[in-house]
Amino acid sequence: xxxxxELNVNGESYTVAVNPWQTLNEVLREEINLTGVKLGCGSxxxxxxTVMVDxxxxxSCLSLAVEMVGKEIMTVEGMAPSGEELHPIQESxxxxxxxxxxxxxxxxxxxxxxxxxxxxSPTYNEIREALAGNLCRCTGYKKxxxxxxxAGQKMKEASERKTS
Amino acid sequence: xxKDFSIVGKSVPRNDGKAKATGTATYTDDIKLPGMLHGKILxxxxxxxxILNIDTSRAASLPGVKCVITGEDTPKIKYGNWRLFPDTxxxxxxxxxxxxxxxxxxxxxxxxxxxxxxxxxxxxKVDYEELPGIFDIDSAIKEGAPVLHDYxxxxxxxxxxxxxxxxxxxxAESDYVREDVFxxxxxxxxxxxxxAAVAQCDLDGRITLxxxxxxxxxxxxLLASTMGMRENDVRVIKPFVGGGFGGKxxxxxxxxxxxxxxxxxxxxxxxxxxxxxxFLAGRRRHAMKLYSKVGFKKxxxxxxxxxxxxxxxxxxxAMGPTATFLCGTFGAMLYRYPNxxxxxxxxxxxxxxxxxxxxxxxxxxxxxxESQMNIAAEELGIDPIxxxxxxxxxxxxxxxxxATISSCGFIEALQKxxxxxxxxxxxxxxxxxxxxxIGCYSFxxxxxxxxxxxxxPFSAAEVRVFDDGTAHLLTMAADIGQGCDTVLKQILxxxxxxxxxxxxxxxxxxxxxxxADLGAWGxxxxxxxxxxxxxxAKKIKAQLFGAVSARQNLNVIHELGCKDGMVFPKSRPDRGxxxxxxxxxxxxxxxxxxxxxxxxxxxxxxGLVTPAFSFGAQISEVEVDKDTGVVRVKKFxxxxxxxxxxxxMAVEGQLEGSIQMGLGYALSEQFVMEDxxxxxxxxxxxxxxNAMDVPPSEVAHIExxxxxxxxxxKEAGEGLAIPTAPAIADxxxxxxxxxxxxxxxxxxxxxxxxxx
Ligand code: FES
Ligand code: FES
Numbered sequence: 001x002x003x004x005x006e007l008n009v010n011g012e013s014y015t016v017a018v019n020p021w022q023t024l025n026e027v028l029r030e031e032i033n034l035t036g037v038k039l040g041c042g043s044x045x046x047x048x049x050t051v052m053v054d055x056x057x058x059x060s061c062l063s064l065a066v067e068m069v070g071k072e073i074m075t076v077e078g079m080a081p082s083g084e085e086l087h088p089i090q091e092s093x094x095x096x097x098x099x100x101x102x103x104x105x106x107x108x109x110x111x112x113x114x115x116x117x118x119x120x121s122p123t124y125n126e127i128r129e130a131l132a133g134n135l136c137r138c139t140g141y142k143k144x145x146x147x148x149x150x151a152g153q154k155m156k157e158a159s160e161r162k163t164s
Numbered sequence: 165x166x167k168d169f170s171i172v173g174k175s176v177p178r179n180d181g182k183a184k185a186t187g188t189a190t191y192t193d194d195i196k197l198p199g200m201l202h203g204k205i206l207x208x209x210x211x212x213x214x215i216l217n218i219d220t221s222r223a224a225s226l227p228g229v230k231c232v233i234t235g236e237d238t239p240k241i242k243y244g245n246w247r248l249f250p251d252t253x254x255x256x257x258x259x260x261x262x263x264x265x266x267x268x269x270x271x272x273x274x275x276x277x278x279x280x281x282x283x284x285x286x287x288x289k290v291d292y293e294e295l296p297g298i299f300d301i302d303s304a305i306k307e308g309a310p311v312l313h314d315y316x317x318x319x320x321x322x323x324x325x326x327x328x329x330x331x332x333x334x335x336a337e338s339d340y341v342r343e344d345v346f347x348x349x350x351x352x353x354x355x356x357x358x359x360a361a362v363a364q365c366d367l368d369g370r371i372t373l374x375x376x377x378x379x380x381x382x383x384x385x386l387l388a389s390t391m392g393m394r395e396n397d398v399r400v401i402k403p404f405v406g407g408g409f410g411g412k413x414x415x416x417x418x419x420x421x422x423x424x425x426x427x428x429x430x431x432x433x434x435x436x437x438x439x440x441x442x443f444l445a446g447r448r449r450h451a452m453k454l455y456s457k458v459g460f461k462k463x464x465x466x467x468x469x470x471x472x473x474x475x476x477x478x479x480x481x482a483m484g485p486t487a488t489f490l491c492g493t494f495g496a497m498l499y500r501y502p503n504x505x506x507x508x509x510x511x512x513x514x515x516x517x518x519x520x521x522x523x524x525x526x527x528x529x530x531x532x533x534e535s536q537m538n539i540a541a542e543e544l545g546i547d548p549i550x551x552x553x554x555x556x557x558x559x560x561x562x563x564x565x566x567a568t569i570s571s572c573g574f575i576e577a578l579q580k581x582x583x584x585x586x587x588x589x590x591x592x593x594x595x596x597x598x599x600x601x602i603g604c605y606s607f608x609x610x611x612x613x614x615x616x617x618x619x620x621p622f623s624a625a626e627v628r629v630f631d632d633g634t635a636h637l638l639t640m641a642a643d644i645g646q647g648c649d650t651v652l653k654q655i656l657x658x659x660x661x662x663x664x665x666x667x668x669x670x671x672x673x674x675x676x677x678x679x680a681d682l683g684a685w686g687x688x689x690x691x692x693x694x695x696x697x698x699x700x701a702k703k704i705k706a707q708l709f710g711a712v713s714a715r716q717n718l719n720v721i722h723e724l725g726c727k728d729g730m731v732f733p734k735s736r737p738d739r740g741x742x743x744x745x746x747x748x749x750x751x752x753x754x755x756x757x758x759x760x761x762x763x764x765x766x767x768x769x770x771g772l773v774t775p776a777f778s779f780g781a782q783i784s785e786v787e788v789d790k791d792t793g794v795v796r797v798k799k800f801x802x803x804x805x806x807x808x809x810x811x812x813m814a815v816e817g818q819l820e821g822s823i824q825m826g827l828g829y830a831l832s833e834q835f836v837m838e839d840x841x842x843x844x845x846x847x848x849x850x851x852x853x854n855a856m857d858v859p860p861s862e863v864a865h866i867e868x869x870x871x872x873x874x875x876x877x878k879e880a881g882e883g884l885a886i887p888t889a890p891a892i893a894d895x896x897x898x899x900x901x902x903x904x905x906x907x908x909x910x911x912x913x914x915x916x917x918x919x920x
Contacts, residue, residue: 035194036187038406040356041439045847048356076187086185094181097813100821101645102184103356103406109185131855135847137356137407138645140820141855143813 005069009034010078018065025049025060028075036076036106040135047134050107051075057114076106079113088158089113092151093144100138108134112148120156124149170727172658172875175813179650179669180404180643189404192360192376197432200362201230201274203421204281205435206288207445208263208270211297211514211840212310215261215270215290223273223287228280231425232288234271235260238424243386243415246485248617252321254313255480255517257390257420263292264312264479265516266841267445272421274433297514297840301453301474304511312479312512321477322485322510326492328564329503334468338459342540346532347906350451350476351833352443353521354852357406359446360436363422371423372399378408378644379683382616384674386415387423398423402672405644409825410520411447412644413685414482443845448835449521450487451476454532456495464546466555468503471495473529475510475518482519484510486615490525490608493773496563497606498533498574499555514840520685522825522885526607534603534890535905538897547591548602548894549582549781557606557779559868567771571878573805573866574779578604580803580864581781590785594898597790598798601894604781607883608774609873610688612767620680621764623692627656627700628760629708631751633729633744634666640681641693642672646881647814648689654810655694655874659701661726662743678762687879690810691775692765694874699763707759711750712741767872775872778879780804782887786895793911793918795831795896800861804884805868808876818881819863826888827853834908 002017009032016031025042028034028051040048042061049061052074079087086094089109099105108131115122115130122130127145136144183189220232235258244253259270271288275281296310303309304319311317335341361375371393377383380400388395405412418435426433437446453474459467473491477484492506541548559572581602582588590600610622626638637656643649653667671677681693709724712731718724722733732740741749750759767775782802788795800823809815832851836843844850869876893904901919 029194033196034187035190038191038357039193040358041847043439043846043848046356046439080186086182090182090185093185094177097175097177097817099178099181099184100647100817101356101405101407102180102189103191103645105184106187128855133854135356135852135854137354137409137824137852138821139817140822140824141858142820142861143817145855 003066005066007065007068007073008071009073010075020066022065023061024051024063024065024068027065028060034075034077038103038106040103047107047111048104050110050134052110052114055117057111076109079109088154089148089151092147092154096143096147096150098139098144098147104134104136108136108144112151115148116152116155121152169658169875171654171664172810173808173812176650176654176664176811178647178814179653191357191404191406192362192374193436195362195374195403195434197362197364200432200434201276201425201429202278202281203272203274203418203425203433203435204278204285205269205418205421206271206285208259208266208268210263210292210294211266212295213263213292214295215259215263216293217291218271219289220271223284226280226284226287228276229273229284230276230431231274231429232271232284233421233424234258239390239392241390241392243390244481245382245414245483246615248615251315252481252485257417265445265514267516268479269417272425274425274429299513299515299840301476301511301513304513312514316512319512320509321481321512322488324488324492324508326496326504326506329468331468331470331503331505334503335459338467339462340544341457341459342536342543343457344536344539344905346454346456346535348452348528348531349834349907350448350518351829352446352448352850353409353411354850355407355409355411358437358439358442359412359416359418360434361419361422362432362434363426364432365426365430369427370397370399371427372401373419373423374401374403375419376405376412377402378413378642378685380642380672380674381640381680382413382683383415383419387419390415390420391423399675402642405642408644408684409522410524410685413520413683439847440845443850444842445516447482447517447519450484450518450528452528454528456532456536458536458540460540460544464544464551464554466499466501469495469501470505473508475508476513476515477510478513478515478517480517481510482517484518487520487525491529493566494526494529495533496566497777498557498604500557500561515837522882524686526605526883527829527886527889530605530886531890531907534887535893538601538894539903549578549587552604553578565772567773569777570872571776571807571868571870572779573868576866577779577781577803577805580866581783581801584803584862584864585783585785585801587783591898597899598785598787599895599897599899600783600785601891601898602781602783603887603890603894605883605886607778607879607886608686609691609776609778609879611686611774612770612772616682618680618682622766623681623696623764624678625693625696625700625763626678626760627704627763628758629704629747631744631748633742634668635660635662637667637669637697638677639671639693639697640674640677641689642684644684646684646818647811648684648693651690651810651814652693652697655697656701658875659698660704660743661728661730687882690877691873691879694877695765696763698874699765700761701763703761703763704759707750708746711753712746715749776807776870776878778804778806778883780883780887782891784888784891784895786892786899788896788899788914793914795892795909797827797859797892799859802861802884803864803866805866806880807868807870807873807878809865810875810877815865815880816863819884820861822881822884823861823888824853824858825885827858830889830892830907831909
């Protein structure tokens with residue numbers, strides 16, 4: 001039987017009727033229309049479906065929607081501060097050529113955000129390690145890794161400016 | 165001929181970057197229409213079987229199910245991309261009478277949601293009579309082998325032969341003749357976006373299909389023919405596509421089923437494949453068996469080559485005929501073979517159909533060429549790079565009856581790669597457990613062949629310009645991630661002297677973008693659509709120049725130009741008129757008619773293959789663990805010739821992506837199959853390189869100017885998928901003494917074959 005639950009996504013609250021077996025991915029895409037969340041495999045192996053739950057990157061294809069009640073969910077749609085402005089990670093992905101087909105991009109960006117939140121100045125190798133669960137078939141990863149490094153730099157500078 | 169460019173040659177960020185970075189880019193599966201049904205496909209559990217009966221009644225009566233179809237409900241019209249040769253069109257959208265591989269499509273269901281459709285599949289009862297299956301080339305071509313298709317008793321569906329010179333004489337006169345057998349395996353394109361299609365039917369019975377495809381026009385035509393409809397009554401729109409690499413270049417079952425059921429039910433229908441379906445039944449690169457024999461003089465001069473290839477085609481032809489043809493073409497590329505003989509045969513087996521995949525026959529054919537070149541170099545006692553330089557093709561070379569090479573930076577690429585990598589040092593004073601190796605490539609810039617039998621030019625572009633100084637480019641070219649929207653905009657911006665942001669682009673909608681385009685494959689878009697865009701832009705300029713010339717009362721001998729948003733006489737750049745004003749003048753002169761031009765390109769008199777070839781060399785350095793046999797690639801150096809680089813960043817991205825794919829092809833990716841069943845149907849077991857696996861790489865662009873290409877450009881990115889496997893194989897041999905002739909290169913093979 002369907003259950004009525006409330007989900008907090010990108011700072012807004014949504015009331016949705018879901019089956020207990022429905023994944024967070026399905027509910028975000030089908031019920032809340034956040035189609036920036038992708039589905040590349042459905043088995044936790046590609047990272048295309050990555051979202052943030054309470055500040056941690058998780059595979060939405062493996063998470064059950066009913067278990068997300070009371071948690072803060074963020075999708076790629078919630079990254080940019082406004083419609084006109086991009087998040088530094090997004091901007092860096094665009095400028096550095098880290099995007100080709102773009103299907104892996106939302107998941108990559110959120111994984112990158114997860115990394116940079118925990119480690120503001122990661123080394124090249126730390127970035128590679130952090131992204132190892134996100135597959136990309138187009139770019140060969142090099143430009144993605146560079147974009148994450150550049151975004152980290154920018155975010156660090158911005159936060160230093162704020163605190164000084 | 166080199167020019168100073170303002171936008172061409174720069175690293176211009178892609179057109180759709182923001183949409184993709186923010187998640188607002190709409191891919192096919194993101195589309196939702198009111199009343200939309202969800203479809204699922206029932207697939208064959210047997211590799212080879214006769215269908216005796218299908219009972220769909222229980223499925224049809226499941227609440228929520230709106231439609232169930234089998235092959236019997238359809239018009240039973242076969243399709244395939246080789247329309248010119250209807251015999252090769254061997255596939256029905258849904259199986260009729262027989263299934264030929266595990267995963268072959270048998271029936272389709274559309275229901276109010278995906279779960280219900282899935283449940284209904286289990287209620288369809290199919291009675292099969294199992295038939296003996298064949299799972300490899302040798303058993304398929306044996307006398308008395310089970311037959312897959314009645315029309316094709318020996319299971320060989322395509323024969324392609326090339327022969328020039330006198331190959332037997334060449335071998336007789338050679339000082340050294342080398343014969344090898346190579347086996348290469350099938351791999352998945354593994355695009356991140358699984359295939360999907362959404363169809364809608366209007367009240368007049370016309371179909372609109374949104375689909376994840378590389379070839380909107382081909383899908384339009386073949387969908388119309390299999391549905392028994394007129395082409396103009398089918399509209400195909402390509403939304404954002406999450407990669408294709410050759411795997412999305414045909415009409416596919418779910419496209420047909422979505423359209424057919426939409427027409428039947430009057431409701432929109434969506435089909436989305438799962439990753440499991442993609443691996444179980446999806447298109448793949450051909451496995452092949454290659455017999456190659458080459459002859460040399462003592463000094464290393466090539467005398468000739470005899471190449472025999474069998475392609476493991478799977479249950480249907482798919483793009484196999486083209487791959488068969490191209491294998492033979494690529495076999496004669498890179499080096500000067502005064503005598504050449506090729507015989508390629510496409511073989512049916514009870515496995516998922518192989519088709520096009522990045523390189524289209526070349527990664528396989530050139531794996532043999534390049535590996536054999538390295539073997540020969542060793543046995544002749546000549547450095548492999550020297551041996552290549554000695555025999556390398558150069559600008560102006562003719563491949564008899566096939567093509568003339570109009571630009572070629574191969575020798576320069578070889579020299580550059582050697583220099584960048586420190587080849588001499590590493591090759592001749594190797595460290596224990598380490599090795600360095602080389603592989604090269606050449607590729608086509610689109611095909612000149614027209615097996616699809618299009619009645620339109622190969623590519624088309626429409627350019628509209630406006631008095632506010634902007635332009636609108638319309639093209640059917642399909643951007644599937646490779647970035648052609650951006651490249652075509654760059655070409656137009658350069659030619660009209662506009663900025664990227666002045667140009668709006670509409671692409672890949674068969675009802676609004678100009679007829680026609682054969683699609684994104686064979687590295688054809690920069691060359692073909694770039695030329696069409698240039699053609700349209702030149703016609704626009706002629707109109708603008710006429711109007712400006714009249715207004716300024718210029719002497720007819722003045723040449724005009726467009727740059728930085730101005731139209732001006734070249735002798736008097738100061739007397740320029742803003743682009744928008746020039747448009748307004750031309751429009752006035754035409755009594756208000758908008759300024760719109762169309763440009764076209766069809767390669768003519770360009771031989772049998774392509775208008776232009778790319779070239780390049782790649783060197784890889786590896787380290788092999790002597791106890792485990794595990795290969796770690798330390799670095800790649802690539803030097804490549806793609807003519808004029810239109811977009812630096814995009815070309816680098818193509819190269820880096822190719823390395824990822826080439827690395828997987830060489831070392832880790834393969835289908836694990838048992839009696840026609842694919843056992844590894846997820847990314848955990850199908851090992852595609854991740855960010856940790858891809859080593860650093862360095863690249864050099866060898867500058868050439870391709871006279872046939874737009875602004876001197878030619879192919880970039882597909883050919884680069886070729887050299888990686890032979891380069892790694894050579895490096896592994898250098899490190900261990902094990903020469904791989906049987907891809908992929910696994911630790912087990914290395915441990916069994918190493919020489920120290
Ligand atoms: S879709 Fe969730 S990990 Fe691939
Ligand atoms: S950009 Fe295509 S999968 Fe990463």
